[in-house]
Amino acid sequence: MSPAGPDFQSHGPVQGNNVLQGLTTGDNTIINFRESGKGGTPQNEREACLRTLGFLEINSREQDISAPVEQTCDWLFDTLEFKTWRNRTYLASNNGVLCIKGKPGAGKSTLMKHMLEHCENAFPDDMIIAYFFNARGSTLEKSPLGMLRSIAFQLVKKDDTPFKQFLIKFQDKNITSQGREWEWQPRELKAFITSVIKRWKSKPLLLFVDALDECNEAEMQDVVDFLESLSIDASQPGTTLRLCLSRRHHPPLRIAKCLELIVEDNEDHRKDIATYVRAKLAKRDAKIEAEIQRKAQGIFMWVVLVVRLLNKAAFKVRGKKKAMQDALEKIPGELEEVFRIMFKENDEDMPETVLMLQWVLFARQSLTPEKLYAAVEAGDTGLCQSSDIDCDSIQQSIEHISKGLIEIRRPYGDITTVQFIHLSVKDFLLRNKRLQTLDQTLEPDPVTASHRRLWACCWSHIRQVSSTSSTQHITYSTMPKKPYMKEPLDKQTLKSKGGCETVAAGSNG
Template structure:
């Protein structure tokens, strides 16, 4: 993958509707011709399909694969990791919820408006554990189709967002309700067609719209949705999800669909619902009984007084009970049972204060504790146990850094270090998907930043005992405790006044220290990955942490990186893990920062005097790199500091404005145009203007914007002017608008004038309009005249219209006459019409005569009609000399038989081309079929440029035709 999303090539080679062509020498010429004939027909993915339809079995396999691809496009790393990481209920607990009247009324839908059950509770009350238990209970029933989503504030971005919820729910529903595929596959197919495989991401608005419109239509059975921890997404998203669920419920009621929703959250933020059933966990007596059972099962000493005191002091907070039980058990295990009551009395009742007490008690290495908390809080992704272990060493004792020796630093050592440093507030959890350890998608925040998960054909995998394990806080309330009310800087006053920026600065230092360790060699990075666990993270996220730390200054880091040796070292590792397209392609520091969307660092570096317009692979300038990744803030910084929109040299032929248009980002386009970007530019494919691409995109707002910014309707490009592009698009309203704007109707492009492009898209009404507006009927294009183009593509109505308007029936173009093109396309009715109107039957063109055109494409009916109308069966000319040679080389046995029957000279010489002979095949053929044939003569003569039909059959290894020619008396 390149750092920029590769656009689809407009010159994809295609075959005509009917011509099924093969043969090495002929194929070479025809593929070139076809590429030229259709260079703009293909542009916009208008390829013309050919060949036989797949069998029913093959078609079923293709459809099944498309469904699988569609469903997989919704999946993402750890789509259900939170569900699997929630601890199961303690034995004998939580069963009471199924006996509650409000649960039964909700589950059984005894009232129409009781579709929402809202379970509320304070942080740490055990809501997620209960929700998982409800989910598992409902799965044992057959009443509902069930889909569940467990928000996870400690997980990756999608795990915390409505988009992740929508993708997960639809992913699950597709498995249970096949009708959803009927509605989703057309959307999926359009995205694949427009953007290619993996070149796009689902968006929240489109999935919301899909749910609201299609769930009431497609759901054949009652539906039950379970949404846990809604409060673990942003406050803005909380209300958005609530409104979505309310709308979905209303639509279900209108459609007569049974929809039950079970939702859990904290009491805050405030969420608005019209009607719901409410269960407040800490107020339920049975919840208190569950706490009593937990204490009884887990407290090592049986003391009813202590047990009751724990229950009373807990206020229904299960996590508080778990932490206090651990503290008391430790006192007992340390041989101090007499202190248990004292410790219980000293333990704060508020959960946050318990965290603070834990962190401050016996903390001989506060610096390491703060660092591990910073790693879990501010790392750009979840870290593995080994990664966090070596990050701690890099940040506290960088001189001790070295290659990991697992015999010395065992996995048990790593676990104990993490538990000790974090005081038990951090835990190691198994990630369900291996790819959680890396960003497996090619998009981050919707932009292409593909990480190499495959090198030399082998998938990147972790090789340690901790494979698929990550480090997280034991509960989301730990994160809340640290980031709210300045708790982190209370633990470490040196973090004032910017604890977040200073934390990122420290992580940046950890990354840089790790990359600069002496034992880390540059030669074979792949071989070193398992021995240097923090290498991938440090290489990839050094700059990201520096960006977040600019409030505390990063001039020193950039000064260090200006040292060529240092930057080359960092760049070597960085470019290995972040795929910028061409392996080893040099990126200067400014381009790297722009490509990584780091506007603050870009600004600092430019202020320090770096060449803002320096160019290099693979993106061009820093501004172009920023445009490629749609980093508006970086673009603003660069433009404000004087970056040139159009570079001195254009490495890949694409202007900055064209790159912006590719991204369909109106804000960036407007910004560049207002800063003076040229509306006419050269892109590397067709040299078109911005208006051309706006027209082909079909975006009316974009067209209006470009015209409003001063684009000229008659700006020329290989495709022609804007009118040609609109005609090729087939948009009659747009054509009329451009004509009103003064567009020249006869401005020429590669396919002639605007009429030629209207013919290409097959629009009769549009062709009539342009003819009325003065379009010349015989303006030639690369295929031929408009009549020849219409004949080639089988457009009978347009052929009749053009003949009526005076089109030259024998007009010769690069690809031949209209009759020749009709024959090549296999369009019998059009060929007959052209002959009836006076077309010359033996005219010579690119393919030779019309008969040769029909023969080489294998259209027997057309060839037979031409012969019956008087076509010369032995006419010479064209690519292969005569019709028989063309049919032989392209393995058209039926046409060969027809031509021989009609008197074709079997021994006439024509073009063979350079071709190899498979001696073993023809030796076997000679021995079994014709022992008198001389293999040596056959082999020698078949490698000449010119020869007879039998020599051509031998050269191209067409065994059946070879036998036929021998049977008909062909001379060897």
């Protein structure tokens, strides 16, 4: 496993009395150390220790997941698989591991969060730890290192015994680093977590890891192997670890012993779909509801999008039922085909739509709604015309231009960023030449062409806002700041990842 990417820094000891240091992701500081006490030792060593593990988005994905519609998802707790896992029976055949599997968009993450909350209420005395991978998030959110730091963080925060073990390692790190910046390496965190699990006797331990398929692909099996090794260690007498994982059917991952629950095959899950449709469809109709349930094939995301399309069709005309029936007949049963239909709407907006998709697909850092709006409006000219626009209008514009496939998330505090509504949207755009189908100028290599376009947009913007002949003289103060933007569009936050990512100076642009 690789350490954190270049946009992440984990600082070690605080030096002197005049330095405040913390963890940063990109240009966002997470939590600052308190001012140093005598000898450079933090006043609260426990908090300083925890900060070397924590990161801004540590709980973001879990918080992003919406609560299920009332009276749905509870069927999970009546399944044989859940009861076997809960009671730790037949350990020789499952090692206390429950794997929730399903197709993209089936609703696995919603089930995982619901199960987590159920266990927190049902087993208040247990140690419960959870990590939700997020392929649409920051570097750490989709990396094994992020998972390891989160698990270690929760262990040492919730129980004094592992904290005392970890504090010794933290103190040793501070001493051996000799004042240099440092960060925890995956092998160190693996060894610590394994040691804690092997010795764990005090109370039952539940570990939830959601969306294994959203981890960096080259490292998925390594994550599974590590988690499986924990389950094997915990299957010994006296240890009470229960491990719950979720993932797609593909890519295939090796887990020798586990209980498996296939979401889309469960009849009660299909009943949940019917409950959702009744709650959200603009006009109740038994035939339409039954047809939606039949065509959905257990894919909740398909249902969410189709209900939205049917409600839109009903809103346009007075004969609501007939309009919905006609629209439903034309909608295919595959999720990716629904995306294709959505992109066919309002073709006159397609140039802006493609540019917005490119920014969300390829920007190095997660963009705020304001930056995405300004970048799309500026377009290839680099000049943003709007001088006054409120947040609601920005949100409506993003929803309209993206065909409802980009959402605004609040990963931490008051910070908002944009992302696709589901990982399957990204999959759709990058597979089967879908992106270049929307814009044929991206042929034959849409990824490289997109990087070049975003690079050109940034360069045009820099040239528009500076009269100097060299970009080296451009500073924060020379960038234009619109009233609705907290930060200007700058080359650091808007340059694309990979490809043409360095803005040349002077005539080299």
